Amino acid sequence: MSAKAKGETGLKSLVGESTYSVWIKMLSSLVPDGRTHRLAPLIAGMLQYASAVAYEKFKDCPPEGSITECFIFAAEMEEHEEAKTLLTEGVETLFRDAKVSYRRVSRRGGEYNIVDQAILEFLHWHDMPWE
Numbered sequence: 806m807s808a809k810a811k812g813e814t815g816l817k818s819l820v821g822e823s824t825y826s827v828w829i830k831m832l833s834s835l836v837p838d839g840r841t842h843r844l845a846p847l848i849a850g851m852l853q854y855a856s857a858v859a860y861e862k863f864k865d866c867p868p869e870g871s872i873t874e875c876f877i878f879a880a881e882m883e884e885h886e887e888a889k890t891l892l893t894e895g896v897e898t899l900f901r902d903a904k905v906s907y908r909r910v911s912r913r914g915g916e917y918n919i920v921d922q923a924i925l926e927f928l929h930w931h932d933m934p935w936e
Contacts (some may be wrong), residue, residue, distance in 0.1 A: 810819040813900065814911070815872055815895060816895055816898065816899055817831070817902075819855055819858055819859055819862075819872060819873055819876075820855050824826070828851055828899065828903075829899070831847075832848075832903035833903045833904060835847070836900070836905040836906075836919070841909060841917070841919050841922055844919055844922075844924075845919060845922035845923045845925070845926045846896065848899075848922075848923035848926070849924075849927040850928075851899075851931060852876075852892070852896070852923065853930055855876060856879070856927075859877055860870075860876070860877060863877065864877065868871050869918055870877075872895040875888075875890070875891040878891065879892055879927075881927070885925070889924050889928070890927070892924050893921075893924065896920045896923060896924060900920065907919040907920045
């Protein structure tokens, strides 16, 4: 993602200062002691909201190289790895702005991160395996 995606066309610009500020406060409070399986759907919901805003504002002409463009194209992509790659930097920036770590280590010593889990939840938001 280009530098433009982090600047005027980033998540804060997309969802607005007040919404982004609430998200930062939520992550700052919830992530340090939060469990990944509970945090990931919450963050995926934030991404769903951002995606809806992106589509509503820019469906016909998203700013090139922006996170807005990533949301619009991620929703249309068949290949999840490509969509995950497009969204990762923007979601990592959200965690950095909240001054919390998205990296985790399991009890068995395996490394994983909340960003990956949240993006997977976002990409599978409408999946209903029981149907």
